[in-house]
Amino acid sequence: MTQARKAVVLLSGGLDSATCLAIAKNEGFTPLALSFRYGQRHSVELEAARRVAKAMGAARHSIAEIDLRAFGGSALTDDIAVPKDRVEAEMEADGIPITYVPARNTIFLSYALALAEVEQAQDIYIGVNAVDYSGYPDCRPDFIAAFQAMANLATKAAVADGRKLTVHTPLIDLTKAEIIRTGLKLGVDYGLTITCYDPTPEGHACGRCDSCHLRLKGFAEAGIADPAPYVYRP
Amino acid sequence: MTQARKAVVLLSGGLDSATCLAIAKNEGFTPLALSFRYGQRHSVELEAARRVAKAMGAARHSIAEIDLRAFGGSALTDDIAVPKDRVEAEMEADGIPITYVPARNTIFLSYALALAEVEQAQDIYIGVNAVDYSGYPDCRPDFIAAFQAMANLATKAAVADGRKLTVHTPLIDLTKAEIIRTGLKLGVDYGLTITCYDPTPEGHACGRCDSCHLRLKGFAEAGIADPAPYVYRP
Numbered sequence: 001m002t003q004a005r006k007a008v009v010l011l012s013g014g015l016d017s018a019t020c021l022a023i024a025k026n027e028g029f030t031p032l033a034l035s036f037r038y039g040q041r042h043s044v045e046l047e048a049a050r051r052v053a054k055a056m057g058a059a060r061h062s063i064a065e066i067d068l069r070a071f072g073g074s075a076l077t078d079d080i081a082v083p084k085d086r087v088e089a090e091m092e093a094d095g096i097p098i099t100y101v102p103a104r105n106t107i108f109l110s111y112a113l114a115l116a117e118v119e120q121a122q123d124i125y126i127g128v129n130a131v132d133y134s135g136y137p138d139c140r141p142d143f144i145a146a147f148q149a150m151a152n153l154a155t156k157a158a159v160a161d162g163r164k165l166t167v168h169t170p171l172i173d174l175t176k177a178e179i180i181r182t183g184l185k186l187g188v189d190y191g192l193t194i195t196c197y198d199p200t201p202e203g204h205a206c207g208r209c210d211s212c213h214l215r216l217k218g219f220a221e222a223g224i225a226d227p228a229p230y231v232y233r234p
Numbered sequence: 235m236t237q238a239r240k241a242v243v244l245l246s247g248g249l250d251s252a253t254c255l256a257i258a259k260n261e262g263f264t265p266l267a268l269s270f271r272y273g274q275r276h277s278v279e280l281e282a283a284r285r286v287a288k289a290m291g292a293a294r295h296s297i298a299e300i301d302l303r304a305f306g307g308s309a310l311t312d313d314i315a316v317p318k319d320r321v322e323a324e325m326e327a328d329g330i331p332i333t334y335v336p337a338r339n340t341i342f343l344s345y346a347l348a349l350a351e352v353e354q355a356q357d358i359y360i361g362v363n364a365v366d367y368s369g370y371p372d373c374r375p376d377f378i379a380a381f382q383a384m385a386n387l388a389t390k391a392a393v394a395d396g397r398k399l400t401v402h403t404p405l406i407d408l409t410k411a412e413i414i415r416t417g418l419k420l421g422v423d424y425g426l427t428i429t430c431y432d433p434t435p436e437g438h439a440c441g442r443c444d445s446c447h448l449r450l451k452g453f454a455e456a457g458i459a460d461p462a463p464y465v466y467r468p
Binding site: 064065 | 296298299300301305336337338339341342344345347348349351352371372374376377380381383384387388389390392393394423
């Protein structure tokens, strides 16, 4: 009997990363979930990550403490207001959203790389998406490819032991509706996930931030009702 | 009057990074020092970093809390004994030293990248050395080049605003004696630094770990007495 290969899966507790975890599992990996407490306003996100990791049978769920607040620079970690009720044109006109966190995916993937080396895993899954998040440089294919190239020069595992690393981005070209349909086929319970930039302490989504708008639009396009709790539905 | 450009300098409190800070300053940058509390045994290292940053006039000294202990995998963060009194042949035979920390420089540089973006700095200094630390993959030129390439696809600063990032490694090809001579010319007080893998709580170096051996050999080759306090000198 061969043991399933392990894969580190970055898990935020949101819709995308939950789908990513289901895909990693479906592709034959034993998922090791990795989340971050990084001074984000919404630690309800981490509760969602715990629920998702448990429900989907992750072999391990590590939560790394990092503190990006000391550096500043984003609506998700500073006291800048999260924009509400913007139409898509306004989001796009921005280019790079106010919710951008400096070097966030670089830092997240670096931790994933460390965990992968310790766990002798050669695969990392990250739920980045270049369709809805084209404004985030660190959600694009060329960034992911450059990270993978760097990672394969960075560790004892890759350089001395020949265990090359692959960064998987199964959602990168999918629309929100396609992500939702994929997840539902694989048994994801989206009622456990939270995607909102500004949820209530009880974990209810605001229904009005860019992230809520994208999510609700995705469910509408997929022809399915979003099972997550909302304070307000437009 | 033009303002001096800022550079993020990774500062451990050791001999190499203190020299690196002096070089950044000498090359015309306003240094922003960045250190890490990462579950290392020796937090006396951070005291040394504070002394060095202050003595050398860093414009800012940030200490980021990260926790690599949760992942395990190194003598510097685990309960594995630090090897003592090894001769050089033994260190070299190892290939990759027991004190290797998974993905450490990748994580450190990722934080430096975030701080650089927030501070609008385009330069990072890291005191890696490929002469004495050839066994660490993340101290080698090809790793640094790959990190820089990745960084220039990772941030809003680089991608949208055209502020490209350079990772400087001024010590990479120097012997320990050359590093010491360079630092002395630039006024580094090596009595403030600590390099030991296993210092006493008071900050005295053990004189017997690989790092102490390399440092003392460097001072001997430079023909200078090491001003740092030691419990034991071989």
